[in-house]
Amino acid sequence: MIDLPQVVKEAVSVLGKLPGVGEKSALRMVTAMTKWRLEDLQKFSKATGSLVNLNECEECGMWTDEKICSLCLDPKRADANVLCVVEQVSDLLAIEKSGQFKGRFLVLGGVLNPLLGIGPDQLRINKLLDIVGLHKTQVVVLALNPSIEGDATCAYIKHVLPNEISVERIGFGMPIGGSLEYLDPMTIGKALENRKSF
């Protein structure tokens, strides 16, 4: 293999750290970027570097320009006693896009993962307990992804929350527009388990 210039190697290496980008895609990106105008390349570099300045809402962990985000300040939500717990901001955005949830949010910042050294202290578990106390939350909806770590995190949160709070997990089943034929057995199992009177 040809020895590529150092600038190319470094760009491939950093782009390859993005999710879903391997060495081949990174090289494709570099190829495209070499054709960009100078100002576009500078804009790219500046905009990505500026993510350092991104602020998290002190209440819920959502990205914001202020101390407290617009969701937390929204009076129609502020007094809602339903709190939805998500792993990361993009999950919050996905739920918000559905328009089906009108309560408050809490961004956990990850899920418990002992192998990666992520324990309760690395997550916003304490903040969750604060908020639940402060806003007299009655229902906590766990919207964590179904995985071993997600399941364990749900169990942990249920354990640390006061008993009088109703803890629920989002429903699992067949996705709308899905096809039974292509669905994995685990999901079909969940869909059968979660059937409802019709």
Add this chain to the structure above:
Amino acid sequence: MIDLPQVVKEAVSVLGKLPGVGEKSALRMVTAMTKWRLEDLQKFSKATGSLVNLNECEECGMWTDEKICSLCLDPKRADANVLCVVEQVSDLLAIEKSGQFKGRFLVLGGVLNPLLGIGPDQLRINKLLDIVGLHKTQVVVLALNPSIEGDATCAYIKHVLPNEISVERIGFGMPIGGSLEYLDPMTIGKALENRKSF
């Protein structure tokens, strides 16, 4: 939809300009990047911005740290009278990886595309003619992708090259490891057309 902070919007916008990255993937990338350590984010920004300094070989257009790249300076290649014309550097790298070509290269920098305003002057066509004259090239192998623009560019190059030069195009047919069942009709047609005595 929630109004995202300006830094996020800008980062999503610039990342979305990368090939194969849409708004959704860009948001996923931003989510991942917000979890990076400060120095990793700065490294990313710097390494991508440094692509401005990337130099092209004066002879063939390959990426290089020098004026002339190592491929052009390689004595085993330098006097080879076969010249392979590719659209972009990543195509050159792919061919080089196969280890099956030992001649010289020329990176065209694109293909003719009147709709995008890309004419012969935007490509390294003049360089191609210079090199062919300078190195007494006898065979030009056109390794441009099969597309309307690629085909037109091949026809144009054939037209402008001196008549005594043998102009060839890489073979089209079934890819190794492919399955006839899933092959598109155009490729099957080409594979039948290009059959060889066995």
